[in-house]
Amino acid sequence: MSKFDKPEFDERLSQLNDAWKAILLLQSRLVADLEERAEAKKVVEPSTFHVLAILMKCGGKARFKYLTQHVLIRRAGLSRLLARLEKERLVRRERCEDDDRGVDIALTDIGEKAFMAAFPVYSDRLKERLGNHLDADSVRQLTEILGRVLKANGWAPPVISNVSK
Secondary structure, eight states, X not given: OOTTSOOOOOHHHHHHHHHHHHHHHHHHHHHHHHHHHXXXXXXXXXXXXXXXXXXXXXXXXXXXXXXXXXXXXXXXXXXXXXXXXXXXXXXXXXXOTTOTTOEEXXXXXXXXXXXXXXXXXXXXXXXXXXXXXXXXXXXXXXXXXXXXXXXXXTOOOSOXXXXXX
């Protein structure tokens, strides 16, 4: 193939490419929309909300390692985000009780209040942008399909329901 030849896309590759583009487009547009809404409503931005939501689902505390497996940003970005959240007193680092080498990230009262203030903003927007267009069965199927792909590739699952620390 010369540098001017177009690569051949068979039907399957075209479908996979279309699915990939749709996932990326939905994710980028939804995050941008949530960022705008959060700013307008003066609540925490999506990356902060995501970390606070995980901590709330885990009973207010989770291992740093657990967070690295469930957040939507890379480990270095998570470290910077947690440093900022700690400075803002939304979270605090604690020595892990059962492992001296481990670090727990704990939600503070300020962090819990920030989450509670942001929750209706995010939940309403997700219902509006996704829930109004997908019935419960479609949401379950979509989550299962994406979860299957994530699991097959050795990546963290998309859901944090029934989590264990």
